[in-house]
Amino acid sequence: MQLKSDFRYSLFVFIICVFACNNATAQLTDLARLEYSFIPSSNSEDQYTRLRALLNYPIKVGEENYLVVGAEYNRILLNLEEDYPFNTEELSALNIIDLNLGYTFKTGENTRLGFKINPRIASTLNGTVTMDDVFLNGGVFYIKDRTKADDLKRPYRLVLGLTYNTTAGIPFPLPFVNYFRRINKNWSFSAGVPKSNLKYYFNDSSILQLFTSLDGYFANLQSPIVINGKEASNISLSVAVGGLGYEYCFTDNLVAYLYSGYTFRLNNILRNEDRDNIFQLNQRNAFYLRTGIKFKI
Numbered sequence: 001m002q003l004k005s006d007f008r009y010s011l012f013v014f015i016i017c018v019f020a021c022n023n024a025t026a027q028l029t030d031l032a033r034l035e036y037s038f039i040p041s042s043n044s045e046d047q048y049t050r051l052r053a054l055l056n057y058p059i060k061v062g063e064e065n066y067l068v069v070g071a072e073y074n075r076i077l078l079n080l081e082e083d084y085p086f087n088t089e090e091l092s093a094l095n096i097i098d099l100n101l102g103y104t105f106k107t108g109e110n111t112r113l114g115f116k117i118n119p120r121i122a123s124t125l126n127g128t129v130t131m132d133d134v135f136l137n138g139g140v141f142y143i144k145d146r147t148k149a150d151d152l153k154r155p156y157r158l159v160l161g162l163t164y165n166t167t168a169g170i171p172f173p174l175p176f177v178n179y180f181r182r183i184n185k186n187w188s189f190s191a192g193v194p195k196s197n198l199k200y201y202f203n204d205s206s207i208l209q210l211f212t213s214l215d216g217y218f219a220n221l222q223s224p225i226v227i228n229g230k231e232a233s234n235i236s237l238s239v240a241v242g243g244l245g246y247e248y249c250f251t252d253n254l255v256a257y258l259y260s261g262y263t264f265r266l267n268n269i270l271r272n273e274d275r276d277n278i279f280q281l282n283q284r285n286a287f288y289l290r291t292g293i294k295f296k297i
Contacts, residue, residue, distance in 0.1 A: 031056055031253075035292030037215075039239070039263065045081030046282045048237070048268075050074055052292070056100070070100035076217060082282060086225045090124060091235065094219045097121040110149070114141045122219040132220045132233075139163035139176065147182065156181040159192075197245070205249045211259065212242040225270065232270035232278040240265035241288045253297070259290040 037050040056070035074096040080088040097120065104114040116139045123133035141161035149155055161176040178192030188199045194214035201207050216238040224233040243261015250256065268281040 030054060031295050031297060033292060033294040035290065035294075037288075037290045039266070039286050039288055045079070047077075047079040047081075049077040049079070051077075062105075064106040066104050068100070068102040068104070070102075072096075072098040072100070074217070076219075080281065084281075086227050086279075090126070090221060090223050090225060093124065094217065094235070095121070095123060095125045096217060096219065110144055110146055112143045112145075114143065115139075116141070122217065124219065124222050127222045130222070133222070135166045135218075137163070137165045139173075141176070147180070154181055154183060207247040207249075209245045209247075210242075211245050211261070212240070215239045215241065221270075227270070227279045230278050231272060233273045234271040234275060236267075236269050236271060236275075238265070238267045239263050239288075243288060253295055254293070255296060256293045257291065259288075261288045262286070263288055 033052070033054040035050075035052040035054075037048075037052070039048040052072070052074050054070070054072040056068060058066050058068045061067050074094075076094040076096070078088075078091050078094070080091060099119050100116065101118075102114060102116040104112055106112050118137040120135045120137060121129060121133050122135055123129070125133070139161050141159060144158045146152055147155040147157050157178075157180040159176070159178040162173040163176050164173045176193070178190065180188065180190040182188045186201050188201075190197050190199075195211060196213075197209045197211040199207055199209040216236065218234065218236045221233050221235060224231045226232075241261050241263045243259060245257065245259040247255055247257045263285045266283055266285050268283065269277055270279040270281065272278050
């Protein structure tokens with residue numbers, strides 16, 4: 001039983017690192033995931049679609065220590081049908097490939113430290129990979145987990161960390177905080193960035209939630225686009241969304257989910273090599289849909 005508890009704890013630490021360092025808003029305990037996201041732009045023919053696959057695997061390297069390796073692939077399809085002053089074919093597909101390497105060790109009965117390094121390729125990939133396509137992310141995290149504590153009426157989990165993300169454009173580590181508490185049999189909440197939620201448990205298999213989350217990406221354009229005499233060599237998207245989500249647990253480990261909502265901030269920008277704003281793509285807020293299936297611990 002202790003080994004199983006340590007295994008879950010170590011994987012949780014690693015996925016927290018993935019969650020904090022990547023823009024994607026993964027659930028915190030996924031071993032595998034397949035996902036589809038869709039944002040059709042309001043009053044426009046433009047559309048954003050993302051296909052995502054994720055796999056994580058923990059390796060025990062000591063009595064309380066784990067090395068965790070993983071990978072994630074995102075293919076982003078931009079269907080830009082409005083009248084833009086450039087050829088949009090170069091932006092039709094973006095590829096984001098993450099390799100994840102984490103290490104975690106126990107520091108107390110309910111505490112643990114985790115470290116994470118995350119090399120990434122984010123690019124249109126319509127040619128040979130160059131250093132402009134490669135980014136490096138990472139983080140260090142402290143976890144205090146009392147979700148299994150028998151002496152608490154309201155179990156909780158606190159995650160504190162520092163993350164470094166070269167795609168953020170900020171040349172120093174940023175703080176990360178996430179707090180989860182189970183209020184009672186039917187209710188729980190999680191507060192933090194990039195996702196917060198309030199969950200209602202109909203039963204162990206059926207869960208409804210209110211959520212807010214942040215999502216996005218940053219990628220290199222291997223074939224820069226010239227707009228009004230200025231060269232755009234990068235593209236970024238940042239999205240803030242809120243809505244309703246539903247999860248159905250086929251087993252303790254296999255879960256299907258559907259999130260639906262509306263973006264209240266959508267910022268899609270072409271940037272130059274210094275990451276200055278060159279051109280804003282469609283910024284209209286729109287309906288949001290994300291659905292998939294995951295295998296978790």
